[in-house]
Amino acid sequence: MEFSRTAIPDVVLCKPTVFYDKRGYFFESFKKEAFENFLGYQVKFCQDNESKSVKGVLRGLHYQLPPFAQSKLVRVIYGKVLDVAVDIRKNSSTFGHYVAVELSDENKHQLFIPKGFAHGYKVLSNEAIFSYKVDNYYHKKSEAGILYNDSDLNINWQVIDDNLCISDKDKNQPVFKEAKVFETIY
Numbered sequence: 746m747e748f749s750r751t752a753i754p755d756v757v758l759c760k761p762t763v764f765y766d767k768r769g770y771f772f773e774s775f776k777k778e779a780f781e782n783f784l785g786y787q788v789k790f791c792q793d794n795e796s797k798s799v800k801g802v803l804r805g806l807h808y809q810l811p812p813f814a815q816s817k818l819v820r821v822i823y824g825k826v827l828d829v830a831v832d833i834r835k836n837s838s839t840f841g842h843y844v845a846v847e848l849s850d851e852n853k854h855q856l857f858i859p860k861g862f863a864h865g866y867k868v869l870s871n872e873a874i875f876s877y878k879v880d881n882y883y884h885k886k887s888e889a890g891i892l893y894n895d896s897d898l899n900i901n902w903q904v905i906d907d908n909l910c911i912s913d914k915d916k917n918q919p920v921f922k923e924a925k926v927f928e929t930i931y
């Protein structure tokens with residue numbers, strides 16, 4: 746696995762080494778030791794999630810508030826998405842900035858998004874299966890979000906289809922200026 750820091754250095758891109766042969770392929774999708782050696786700290790993943798979406802779906806921007814804040818290690822096992830992480834740590838020099846990367850079954854890239862970021866993705870393929878690890882359990886009352894098309898964040902989602910499919914919850918998320926943010930950098 747090759748790790749590299751993105752424009753927001755706490756968000757890390759992970760590129761696995763893929764071994765192809767006549768049967769197909771093999772790769773290590775997660776190896777705690779290498780991952781934590783690169784990060785320089787421990788991450789105790791405790792829950793794995795998977796979701797399937799069709800073209801036009803946009804999920805996000807989501808996060809959980811402390812003490813249930815979550816770090817996420819996200820990837821796509823089928824299809825292609827544009828994945829977005831927004832820095833919502835008040836004391837960060839990149840507060841309000843975002844990182845956007847394409848994750849697909851072809852590139853097999855993963856994105857590590859630490860606590861203090863809002864996360865979302867837009868499906869770019871006909872279907873996509875999204876899979877991710879989190880290091881804190883789902884806690885409904887701690888869920889928070891930001892409107893995906895907030896004008897201050899000004900996220901370039903690449904394509905916003907006429908048939909944009911978004912949950913009622915996400916249509917009604919607060920704008921960035923009114924969203925709950927993180928007071929500390931973890």
Ligand SMILES: Cc1cn([C@H]2C[C@H](O)[C@@H](COP(=O)(O)OP(=O)(O)O[C@H]3O[C@@H](C)C(=O)[C@@H](O)[C@H]3O)O2)c(=O)[nH]c1=O
Nearest residue numbers: 794796804805806807808864865866882883884912914
């Ligand atoms: C996230 C989550 C949802 N649920 C339930 C709640 C609800 O009934 C159903 C669907 O939930 P949602 O609509 O919030 O699913 P979704 O919009 O896919 O939520 C996810 O979006 C992406 C962008 C993230 O970053 C994730 O952390 C997560 O918030 O699943 C769980 O039981 N456990 C979980 O961990």
